[in-house]
Amino acid sequence: MKHLHDVIIVGSGASGSVIAHELTQSGADVLMLEAGRRFSAATFPDNELDANAQLMWNGGMDASRDASTLFIRGKVVGGGTIINQCLLDRFDDIALDSWRHQTRMDFFSSDQMALHYDAVESHLALHHMAPSDWNTNAELYVKGFESKGYGWAPLRRGQRDCGSGNDCMTCLGGCPRASKQSMLETFLPKAENNGLRIESECTVREVVHGPSFVTVCGYQRGQPITRYARKVVLASGALGTTELLLRSRLQDRLPALGQGFYCHPQWMTVALFNDRVDSHKGAFQTVKSDEPRFRAAGFKLENVFAGPIAIGLLKPGYGLDHQRFMRQYRNMACIEVAVRDQGAGTLRLTRRDRLEIDKPLSDVDRQTADHGNRVVVDLFQTLGAKEVVTSPLQIGLHLMGGCHIGQNAGDSVVNEHFQVHGLPNMYIADSSIFPNAPGINPSLTIMALSQRAAQHILRDCGATVVQQQPHGVSA
Ligand SMILES: Cc1cc2nc3c(=O)[nH]c(=O)nc-3n(C[C@H](O)[C@H](O)[C@H](O)COP(=O)(O)OP(=O)(O)OC[C@H]3O[C@@H](n4cnc5c(N)ncnc54)[C@H](O)[C@@H]3O)c2cc1C
Numbered sequence: 102m103k104h105l106h107d108v109i110i111v112g113s114g115a116s117g118s119v120i121a122h123e124l125t126q127s128g129a130d131v132l133m134l135e136a137g138r139r140f141s142a143a144t145f146p147d148n149e150l151d152a153n154a155q156l157m158w159n160g161g162m163d164a165s166r167d168a169s170t171l172f173i174r175g176k177v178v179g180g181g182t183i184i185n186q187c188l189l190d191r192f193d194d195i196a197l198d199s200w201r202h203q204t205r206m207d208f209f210s211s212d213q214m215a216l217h218y219d220a221v222e223s224h225l226a227l228h229h230m231a232p233s234d235w236n237t238n239a240e241l242y243v244k245g246f247e248s249k250g251y252g253w254a255p256l257r258r259g260q261r262d263c264g265s266g267n268d269c270m271t272c273l274g275g276c277p278r279a280s281k282q283s284m285l286e287t288f289l290p291k292a293e294n295n296g297l298r299i300e301s302e303c304t305v306r307e308v309v310h311g312p313s314f315v316t317v318c319g320y321q322r323g324q325p326i327t328r329y330a331r332k333v334v335l336a337s338g339a340l341g342t343t344e345l346l347l348r349s350r351l352q353d354r355l356p357a358l359g360q361g362f363y364c365h366p367q368w369m370t371v372a373l374f375n376d377r378v379d380s381h382k383g384a385f386q387t388v389k390s391d392e393p394r395f396r397a398a399g400f401k402l403e404n405v406f407a408g409p410i411a412i413g414l415l416k417p418g419y420g421l422d423h424q425r426f427m428r429q430y431r432n433m434a435c436i437e438v439a440v441r442d443q444g445a446g447t448l449r450l451t452r453r454d455r456l457e458i459d460k461p462l463s464d465v466d467r468q469t470a471d472h473g474n475r476v477v478v479d480l481f482q483t484l485g486a487k488e489v490v491t492s493p494l495q496i497g498l499h500l501m502g503g504c505h506i507g508q509n510a511g512d513s514v515v516n517e518h519f520q521v522h523g524l525p526n527m528y529i530a531d532s533s534i535f536p537n538a539p540g541i542n543p544s545l546t547i548m549a550l551s552q553r554a555a556q557h558i559l560r561d562c563g564a565t566v567v568q569q570q571p572h573g574v575s576a
Pocket residue numbers: 111112113114115116117134135136137173174175176177178179180181182184185186187188189190273303304305306336337338339341342345498499500531532533542543544545547
């Protein structure tokens with residue numbers, strides 16, 4: 102006799118973990134399947150190379166079809182929240198109004214979303230970065246902004262107690278201090294206390310939707326597995342969830358599947374100074390642009406840096422010239438331009454059964470990027486940099502769309518109850534449902550939407566799952 106779970110969740114990132122917490126809190130029997138391995142603060146890799154190899158899909162080297170953009174996404178229990186910076190911003194009216202306009206869904210408003218933001222924030226320790234947190238890279242950023250009259254603001258980060266003297270760049274390979282508010286430190290342990298079971302290193306390949314239950318098939322450490330549940334939640338991220346629906350041969354029923362992929366493409370500019378900057382020291386990111394002119398133009402400027410492997414990738418060239426550049430690692434400051442991209446990409450499976458990400462840069466997005474990069478170069482020149490290098494490499498960290506939310510099956514994949522159109526036992530609330538690029542850090546909104554989606558799932562499940570104690574159901 103097969104065990105029939107109430108809900109199977111595929112993916113343990115920002116979306117899956119919040120949904121798991123909400124459902125198990127109400128007594129549902131929930132199984133979570135995650136392709137990545139499980140690490141903890143004590144076992145995260147302690148160097149950049151191993152972190153890329155062990156915590157990311159394809160070693161952090163997923164490339165677009167024309168190889169112009171590198172996409173980075175987590176493959177680990179906790180998903181992207183293990184390798185991200187945990188900057189947690191609510192969407193502004195510009196982003197929510199555009200979503201409401203596009204989807205004709207009224208809950209995309211500051212008032213209604215506030216309920217969900219409040220609910221998820223109540224589980225997170227949030228820290229507003231103060232000047233005492235700044236490193237020299239941040240000091241240069243603020244000095245440059247003030248000399249040009251650009252608005253800036255402190256970042257808000259999910260962290261509990263980073264202590265002093267911490268070099269936070271290691272945190273991008275998993276926080277060794279159990280401070281960063283990843284899912285592993287927040288929603289997942291609470292859900293596990295309520296009975297959530299997680300199967301890691303389990304890659305789901307196909308979901309088969311039936312009228313009374315869903316069959317989920319995949320591989321765990323090389324062995325085929327099949328699991329069953331009344332409902333399934335796909336929370337595998339923009340690329341993972343879209344790929345899973347494509348593999349499940351739902352393209353004909355869902356013509357919009359794979360359309361509308363966005364990534365907030367980013368470009369890093371490195372400036373070399375005569376004096377030490379030591380951007381790798383101290384808190385990694387502490388300030389952000391808060392400039393209405395940049396928001397209107399469609400970009401923001403980020404106070405960032407990167408490990409030596411990533412910095413090495415940014416600089417074109419070989420040999421002595423590259424070596425001379427890398428020798429100055431400690432003298433580098435860095436600012437990144439992130440574009441609110443308007444040109445949508447497409448996700449599809451090739452004839453060789455591989456996910457293809459077609460995301461050429463549109464002319465408008467190229468112009469926006471050029472505008473932002475010119476501002477950065479000008480800032481660094483004003484600050485007295487001896488050399489400024491804007492990397493041609495495009496990076497996509499905020500992967501969004503592919504299954505976007507909307508009213509009709511003809512032009513969207515998920516309805517306002519987060520159900521896949523025409524498949525009432527299948528739900529999605531992860532970054533794949535974004536209808537366009539907000540131009541704002543996405544993960545808090547993914548969590549907020551997932552909290553809302555969980556309420557719909559519980560309502561749709563009725564008395565079956567709204568119970569006080571975890572329980573199992575056998576078919
Ligand atoms: C370096 C970096 C820095 C970032 N910084 C920030 C930041 O500061 N603030 C912010 O808001 N956002 C940031 N982001 C983006 C943010 O982390 C993501 O937008 C967010 O994690 C997406 O949530 P999700 O639930 O949609 O997917 P994810 O968190 O990516 O979770 C999806 C999970 O599903 C798993 N999965 C995929 N396919 C399958 C399958 N077939 N079977 C089983 N499991 C599968 C994956 O392994 C993954 O664990 C950053 C991202 C990166 C890479």
